[in-house]
Amino acid sequence: MMHLQHTSHVMAADDDAMVNQEQRSSNSHSSLKSCLAHVILAIPFLAWLVIGSLWHVHTWYVSPAMEHANWSRRLIHEITYYKRHCYEHDVTTRDLTDLTAGPNATSDQMVDQIMTHGALLFPDLLKRETALILRDFIRTKNANLRPGEAIDLGGAEDNRTSFGIGANDHPILPVALREVASNAPLRNTLEQLLGVDPALIEITAITSRYGAEYQGWHSDVKSLGNAVMYGRSFLHSYSLFIPLQDTTEAMGATDLCPGTHYCVNFLDEVCDEYGISASDGPNGMWNTGHGLLLNQQVWHRGGAHTDPDGPDRVAFILTFTSRPNPNPEIMNRRQLAFGTLVHMRWDMWGHTLMDFLDAELSMTRVRVVLRCLGLWKARDRNWGLDYVTAALMRMSNEGMEYEQYNLYNYLRDSPILSWCLAQYPEEGNAWIIIFQDALRRLFLAALVINFMVLLIEQFAIRKATKRALRNVKSILILYGTLLLATLIFLWVISKRPWANQMHRGDIFGPAFPEKQRSDLDKLTWTGMTTYPEAPDILIGTRYDTEYLGAYSRWLDFHPGNVIFRDWVDSMADIYVSYQDLPDAFRSRIINSVVNDAPNSRRFLLQNIRGDWMLLSPLEAAEYAESAILTSRSPLLR
Secondary structure (H helix, E strand, C coil), X not given: CHHHHHHHHHHHHHHHHHHHHHHHHHHHHHHHXXXXXXXXXXXXXXHHHHHHHHHHHHHHHHHHHHHHHCCCCCHHHCCCCCCXXXXXXXXXXXXXXXXXXXXXCCXXXXXXXXXXXXXXXXXXXXXXXXXXXXHHHHHHHHCCCCCCCECCCCCCCCCEEEXXXXXXXXXXXXXXXXXXXXXXXXXXXXXXXXXXXCEEEEEEEEEECCCCCCCCCECCECHHHCCCCCCXXXXXXXXXXXXXXCECHHHCCCEEECCHHHCCCCCXXXXXXXXXXXXXCCCCXXXXXXXXXXXXXXXXXXXXXXXXXXXXXXXXXXEEECCCCCCHHHCCCCECCCXXXXXXXXXXXXXXXXXXXXXXXXXXXXXXXXXXXXXXXCCCCCXXXXXXXXXXXXXXXXXXXXXXXXXXXXXXXXXXXXXXXXXXXXXCCHHHHHHHXXXXXXXXXXXXXXXXXXXXXXXXXXXXXXXXXXXHHHHHHHHHHHHXXXXXXXXXXXXXXXXXXXXXXXXXXXXXXXXXXXXXXXXXXXXXXXXXXXXXXXXXCCCCCXXXXXXXXXXXXXXXXXXXXXXXXXXXXXXXHCCCXXXXXXXXHHHHHHXXXXXXXXXXXXXXXXXXXXXXXXXXXXXHHXXXXXXXXXXXX
């Protein structure tokens, strides 16, 4: 009997254990279902929050920044030079020696060379072995380009190939980049022209094969929007062309027209007659690894490859400009110039010359993506011009590859993108309008999907009232948590300096803000205005800012100012030696500078609106005397 009783107790215990296990299993299954249901609910709600956040960021930050970045209506107020038309006498040299960096030349001398001629040849930037290995890589890559990798050369693609390069596409590339960045004369020249650690905006290769024809003469940035006339509005930039084999003129060496970086007119005929070749050196060769640094405003062209026995002409190209200035007080609002300069792979944006010193570490796959999107950089590095900022500049003004017809083609070829657009806008910036419309439509679509998911979920549990109430409570907690996190994220963004700068237009705004212009307009500027000419002496008032680098001396290399400066240097010692003599002797010297100038050169002062005022003879004499005195007193300069 006792045995039977014991057995029944054991069986009862086993039954209880099985019931508990089933309950635990049921509870676990229910928890899993509940968790899965919450995930299903969270995904569309999170998508709605993300789209809404993007819409807010676009409306509050991106759209105002792009509107401020549009320079088409404000450039009339931002002129720093004038619309100078050039002729054959404006070509500064036909001797390549004048464009070559001498072995003992100082950085100041090299900067003066490139400011005068717009180009400078640096010997031995790449070792011959490095150049030849890099050349083999480029030629192999040419034969294996994937769709979309080749760069459009504007109709000059026959027997020419160009593509964007990544810093670690081949082991030789970090080596080549380090050799370029380690060249002290080049680095010092670039930093005097563009500021410390200039930004990279192009890394490409171009190959010309036998049969390639002459390219048309051109400048890489167009006078409609570049630093010739608008030195405070647009970045000036410099391309470095490095041949990877000895290159003769018959192999298609680059032709250039020195001095034309000051010009706005078409110069095809002038350059046909007076242009020179980069191979016009003593041995008739552009030597392997010798880099030609070219102001992108200079007129140039790719030469024709007419040598049937000559090898392919392969060139490695790097382009640099100034880094964005993070200090809003300096008001450096210059943008990329308008033109064809931005041939660069998207993941190479955001980098600087310093990164070339250890590209195998600083420009790896993950790092370049974070860097180009402006998300992260190492503490010891500087921000270059990131991909997002560059794209916004180009969208705002229909830069290369961002013309509005490009957008129309993207939309036409994509059913998904077409759905986001109600109607292609006939007025205004299509990029702003279409993004705004697309985000609005996606936001509303995500909202509808959220309601549908909620209704389906509630319908599925409509018979269990208590469970439905608990479910509503958990949904509210879930949605409230996600919404609170999103609001905190948007609040954090609103406190970032860059966000406020974008909203106010401090990043892309006018070079001379409206308030500054209106305040300065109250000053009295009297005098007859006129249109400058090359022989005139120009006294500028719009280049005096620290972020322009060597470009702040732009007017020093204007033809009339060059001659005036030579007069001042020749007269200064005599003038100082006459200090103890009557004023008439010193006045005679001043009058010889002002009145005896050939071709009746005029003295023109730039007023606050950018116009040029004609100085009276007395005012011109006072300016000439001041120039003579300061030339011998460095502290007064």
